[in-house]
Amino acid sequence: MPFKHNAARRHKIPKARFRVTNWPDYNESLRGRGDITVWIEESVAQVWFARPRKQRGRPATFSDLAIETCLQIRAVFALALRQTQGFVRSVLGLMGLNLPAPDFSTLSRRASSLKLSRPKQQTNLEPSTLVIDSTGVKVFGAGEWQETKHGTRVKRRKWRKLHLGLDLNSGDIICCELTEENVADPSALPDLLDQVVDPIATFLGDGAYDGEPSRNELEKRYDGVEVIIPPPKTAVPSLEAETAPTQRDRDVLAIEKNGRMAWQKANGYGRRSRGETLMGRYKQVIGHSVKSRKLNNQKMEAKIGVSVLNKMTALGRPAFERVLAT
Template identity: 40%
Template structure:
């Protein structure tokens, strides 16, 4: 996704941060500017001060250490205003590096230092592409374990929820059934039948008969690729790495990036038309 002009996005980010409480405006604005422009904390402090100078306002940026500390407690409200029921929600997770060698060095010379990652879990509205829910976890936490934390806070009707085989567990299916959502989750290769009449059995039958691709087309499972697109959008627009070292600070850093991504989506999405 191409980035809008720097002036326009900076104004939009400040307007979005202004929706928060007064005590959270400064750290939230700083984190959003950091996410979009990819600035380290020291450079971020100077960047904000230069904006104030251009605006000719008697304000001073918080220090870089203050931004780092406040990131651990700031409450980032990244969700856009509710637009009713979600027709199709797609979910997936991706890794964000904290520190460690790059992929090229590891491939050429092997791994000689411990690599640390965090997992970003996203729930995407397939129609609008906006992030409906986001969570961060340690790299050893399974995707299906985060699903309740991801979906339980939502108060919107979810008509259909799609995920990959990592969510093919009884707990995930029970959660979606409780929320009144149709679960579109392809079964794993060694999947067996559950109790008679369970909706998942249709997918298992398609798997065993070699018609899983047809089941995916009929059920709309192909929409799940939009979650991959959203994760790629986050890494290109924000960053595939985290710069803050405390876990709570990383949560604030990630959610500020999600808020920026939702804000950019709200400014406009590409309109695709077939070429005759």
């Protein structure tokens, strides 16, 4: 990840090339992403209906797993709620299962308070390397093409901010949060870290996370965590830098002495680019916008999208090797 101030000379730096070494397995995993049996297993039929409860009020007809399965299919195949109902109904019929499909109003109502099933926990032999980044996703509204083509009045767009945390060791998204557009990245960090189960050895974030609140939060939760956050160019060491330097002081002094590019290479800051790649992958597979209109439903929609991406990752990941220039 070259320093942005070198953009004018970046064309002189040859781009690194990589080659996939497990094409047969990776191709099969890509085919499996569209296999309907991956998203609807026969075992789901056994827990399709909700368990009886003793509380007052009308009991739920469908289990949380049934609702979650339908919402995952909606995310994978980019369907509306009514089309999701018809799609699931036809699949259940082809499977020979005499089960009803949740209607579109049930899917919308249950999504706001849905409890997602926990994925199978993987035993990590080493602490996680966490990369956190954020991006904007659109809420419903007129598109840019309509405004450009027909000259319609430009309305104030509504956006949501999607925060994702990627474990570089496993390739899974281990934390997710959808907030309003005015929520700063450091403000969303505590809620993201609450979702992380395994210990963290290294944290990578962009300059938006620079500051004492983010660093103190990480050091309070994880002993000996390595925080790799680039200080701004106006950053100066603290008054205690000579006697008791903090990790940020050491970063500032290293940048002043050797330059920002050398600091990035020494700390492995280029690994943060995988977080940006994750954002592009989310928008390519799930979409650039949220379909729901209520904030709670939008948050659940983002979590469903994350579970879909993690399930696709579990099917198979590409293995790369760098191609050396000749």
